[in-house]
Amino acid sequence: MTDPLVIFTPSGKRGRVAPGTTVLDAARQLGVDLDSVCGGRGICSKCQIQPGTGAFPKHGITVAEDALSAFNAVEQRYDDKRGLKPGRRLGCQARIQSDVLLDVPPESQLHKQVVRKAATHRDIRLDPAIRLAYVEVAQPDMHDPSGDLERLKAALAAQWEIDNLQTDLAILKNLQTTLRKGDWKVTAAIHHTSGASRLAALWPGYYEGPVAGLAIDLGSTTIAGHLCDLRTGAILASSGLMNPQIRFGEDLMSRVSYAMMTEGGAGEMTAAVRDGLADLVRALADEAQIPAEAILDVTLVCNPVMHHLALGLDPYELGQAPFALATADALDLKAGDLGLPTAPFAGLYILPCIAGHVGADAAAVALSEEPDRAEALTLIVDVGTNAEIMLGQKGRVLACSSPTGPAFEGAQISAGQRAAPGAIERVEIDPATRTPRFKVIGSDLWSDDPAFDSPVTGICGSGIIEVIAEMRRAGLVDATGLIGSPEQTASTRILPDGRTYAFLLHDGEPQITVTNADIRAIQMAKAALYAGARLLMDKFGTDAVDRIVLAGAFGAHISPDHALILGMIPDADPVNVTSAGNAAGTGARIALLDKTARPRIETLVRKIEKIETAIEPRFQEHFVAASAIPNGADPFPLTRA
Ligand code: FES
Incomplete structure (x- = not known):
């Protein structure tokens, strides 16, 4: 008799397995993504599948009612306690008896696709570096002198094929109490990187709490982070804060100069940015209402100067040709290396830098x-x-x-400011009357709307680009960037400004003008x-x-x-x-x-x-x-x- 045919959807993977094989084992044999945290003990329910019955001409299969073994006591216990959706089975318990078609629902797929809400519409594959593994560890015995860690490693190797596990003192400190508290059953968070596995966290018993990861974009002005659920890929919280290094210099080069000119300057900036990163971790964990220790993996991207300062490396060489980086390679570190208040042994992956001024x-x-x-x-x-x-x-x-x-960020511009409430960000100039109108950050109304009553504080980068482009379109500035022809100065919006001229954008408090020097600064930046x-x-x-x-x-x-x-x-x-x-x-x-x-x-x-x-x-x-x-x-x- 031929072995039963098994077809998994949506992957379409199919093959024959020996009668009596569990669905979980069949999935593993056929390379199907079916999740499991408890290793087939009927605890985690990650292995749920939905069997079909009847004829499926599209797949060329007819499935009998009893294609899978009957609901067993483990499934019944899970169903009584937690409830299984109608028709669902636990893949680690159901055994294949004859030809069967099995659907793996998205929540049971190991490598799900996460919908990305960005301009590019490709989805993100969910395959995080952190995996949870529930293990039962042999108890110590007078006849076996091995340590608790060695027995944990042996259990992970035997039950999860995890070999050469690296551990850390921080984990070792709590290892013995965790094992005993869990009655020798624990959940391990394993951090898998290229060729190595590390123990990132350990909990007594079967752990059902949050498993989070943090993606950080460390900019010279702001530090932004997305806190993500590593089980689903969902964003739990997103937040940003000003980079506290700003007090040492607005732009990168002034920070490199500070490091070069000030004894201990680089160290001060390292401490400041690490404080900022730690604040961000805490703020995001608070917002998501999870403990910061539930963050088990972190990725960090930044420009080369931020990269060096965050790592505690002197950025001196980045301030002069040939702009040599201490290292351009990707770095696999621990979040604790930067003092982040995550799980003590959480991973920290820093993407590679491209070159001396083109960063991670x-x-x-x-x-x-x-x-x-x-x-x-x-x-x-x-x-x-x-x-x-x-x-x-x-x-x-x-x-x-x-x-x-820094002109595009509003610096070097007479009325320039960062993008913040009150900053002019959109501008239109009527080419016939040369009358401007604008929008400020924090208001949906144009300035010529009778209901517009927002405070106006300055002009940000996008505003300065728009106003100069609009001035060019309205003939208020010529192709060389100058204001001054009789035709231009005839406009009531053009005011003398020393030996040059300026365009009156906002005739209020404060008065906001765009000077010839502002135009020059933008010309240099855009060139x-x-x-x-x-x-x-x-x-x-x-x-x-x-x-x-x-x-x-x-x-x-x-x-x-x-x-x-x-x-x-x-x-x-x-x-x-x-x-x-x-x-x-x-x-x-x-x-x-x-x-x-x-x-x-x-x-x-x-x-x-x-x-x-x-x-x-x-x-x-x-x-x-x-x-x-x-x-x-x-x-x-x-x-x-
Ligand atoms: Fe955990 Fe089936 S693998 S319940």
């Missing part, structure tokens, strides 16, 4: 946006004080950074950004790109039309210029939820061609040509300037 945050953007897999030639621009730029298509990716300076992009295009051997992705918080707020009018980015159809939101944060979340993404990004980063703008003569040429508005290189037939 850019690697995370690459992981999220996958320029290497793009069919269309894709330019990705992450704008900050340093723009990180990538150009990729079909397996080839180039990257560089460009020194845009640097454009020159970096153009350099990558030269290296790629192209004059045009198919798609432009604006990454980062700033990228999310820039209007593509205005960026094109200014010539910040190469010419493109505005519909092909999109925002990826916080792509670095998404990349950190992918690396957290899917451990297979880690070797993937490490391989990609090694393949990325790094271009150093500082030693490329063409960068200067592009920079000079790009200072005009839009710029001196592109036709920009699609803009309205």
Whole structure:
């Protein structure tokens, strides 16, 4: 008699197994993702499946009522205590007797897909580095001198095939009480990384509490984190705080200078950023109402200077050519190494840096946006004080950074400020009357709405880009960035400003103007950004790109039309210029939820061609040509300037 045929859906995997095989064993034999935490003891219910009965012509199978063994006492006990959904069986208890079709519901799948709510619509595979394993450990015995840890390791090896387990003093301290409290039954959180397994936490008995992971995007201005449920991939809490290092300098280079010029300066900044990270961990755990010790894995992305300062490495070499990193490789550490108040032996994975000025945050953007897999030639621009730029298509990716300076963040602008309530973020200028109207952060109303009564405090990065682009469109500034022609100064909105002129954007308290110096600062910043992009295009051997992705918080707020009018980015159809939101944060979340993404990004980063703008003569040429508005290189037939 032939063995029963087993078909699993939705995977479609099929094969024959010996009669009497449990569904869980059949799944393992056929390579089907069916979860189990208790190792088949009927405790965890992670192995639930839904058998079908009757004819399934699509699958070429007819399933008898008794294709599976009858409900057994273990299932009955679970059903009485917790309740099984109608028709569901525990895969570790049900035995296959004849041909059967078994559906694995999403909650029982080991590697589920997590819906990603970002601009790119690919889902994230759920395969975290942390797995829970319930084990029964042999009790000590006068005839067996082995230690409790050795017996725990032996149990994990025998019951879960986990060998060479690494442990830590922090775990060892509580090991004996945990084993006895659980009556020699414990749940171990095992952290699997490339080739190694570590014990991240241990609980008495079967652990049903939270299992969380944290993805951190450590920026020079803000630190943002997503706290995720590692069982489901769901985001439990998201939060951000200002990087406390700001008191040592607004931008990266001033922080590197502080480290260079001040005795103990680097150490002060390391302590400050670690305090900030610890505060973020506590705030997120509070928001999600879980203990911070339930955080078992952490991923971190950041630029090279933040990378060094968070790790306690002196950023001195990053302040001067050739901008050598202490290490560019991905790092597999423990969260406790940075003093994070997570589980004591929680993992900490820091994505690899791409080059001296292109950090792990850019690697995370690459992981999220996958320029290497793009069919269309894709330019990705992450704008900050340093723009990180990538150009990729079909397996080839180039990257560089460009020194845009802090103007895009509102610094160096006379009325500039960070993006915060009260900051002007949207601007329109009527080309006929040259009258402006604007929106501020914190209000949905335009300023010419009679109900508009929000305080106006300054202008942020997206606002300054829009106002200058709108001024160009309305003829209030010429292509060289100057205000001053008789036609321009005839406008009542143009005011004398020393020996130059300024545009009156807000005639209230405070009065907000856009000066010629402001325009000059933005011209320099956008010329640097454009020159970096153009350099990558030269290296790629192209004059045009198919798609432009604006990454980062700033990228999310820039209007593509205005960026094109200014010539910040190469010419493109505005519909092909999109925002990826916080792509670095998404990349950190992918690396957290899917451990297979880690070797993937490490391989990609090694393949990325790094271009150093500082030693490329063409960068200067592009920079000079790009200072005009839009710029001196592109036709920009699609803009309205
Ligand atoms: Fe845990 Fe079946 S594997 S209940």
